Amino acid sequence: MRTIFMLLHDTDPFVFVIPPSDFKITSSQNNDVVKILDIGEVALMGEKNIKKVNFSTFLPSKKSKFFNYLLNSHSPMAGIKKLEKYKDDKEILTLTSANYNIYLKCYIKQLEYEIVEKTGDIDITIDLIEAREQTTMxxxxxxxxxxxxxxxxxxxxxxxxxxxxxxxxxxxxxxxxxxxxxxxx
Missing domain, CATH: 1.20.5 (Single alpha-helices involved in coiled-coils or other helix-helix interfaces)
Incomplete structure (x- = not known):
């Protein structure tokens, strides 16, 4: 089965036709170590920090054999403009990948792209951060x-x-x- 990575904005999918070969998910815990006289060091465990996702892929040109009109009809530059708009408008997106059991509400933190002249493909690196609702007192x-x-x-x-x-x-x-x-x- 082919791996599909996609960002959903409401019901509008942005499919990465070429899924990333590697991706990194960072999940950490807020904690601190305190030295207490007569006891020693004690670990204070706090709440979990937001998750961070980072991956690289490329948006194939319309002339490329990898371009798939059914999965993503955008030209590479139109895809970049759409991702930039999501980032600039601070849209909450949903990163999904059924193969890796990923379902994450997130924002685009950083979008980096490079235009490859000979092929017309655009290489991208994208950093996502988890979107969590703040409802504490x-x-x-x-x-x-x-x-x-x-x-x-x-x-x-x-x-x-x-x-x-x-x-x-x-x-x-x-x-x-x-x-x-x-x-x-």
Missing amino acids: IDDVNALYERYTGKTSPIKEYQLVERFEDLKSEIKGKVQDKIKSLIKS
Whole structure:
């Protein structure tokens, strides 16, 4: 079975007609070693860091025997423009490869390309970084989510809705008390 590497943007696939022969996935853990008097060194394990993927391949020219109109109808330069647009617009993409069981929501961190004159092919190296949603409470404190996306964090929205509901019930209670006191008078 042929290996297929593709980046999906919503339902629009960008298929790398020539899959990379080598690719590198980096997955690490945030940790620190602390020296404690009378105990020695202690490892403090934190949360996992984002995954990073790096691979190289080439986009074949339309005259190349490797060009496949069904898999990717883009000319090499049109493919580069599309990948650059994804990078510049900070689009969340999905890297998939069924053969290697890869399914990763990601951004394009870096795109490097070189035009090979004799063949018309374009050699590319692409660096991807995992796209993870930030939903921790620290967002509410330092407003990172809001500064990055321009939107209110999901946690803050929930808290605002909850606060609004509390205020609404408090006002409703006060209005009912006022009505009861007016009726008694």
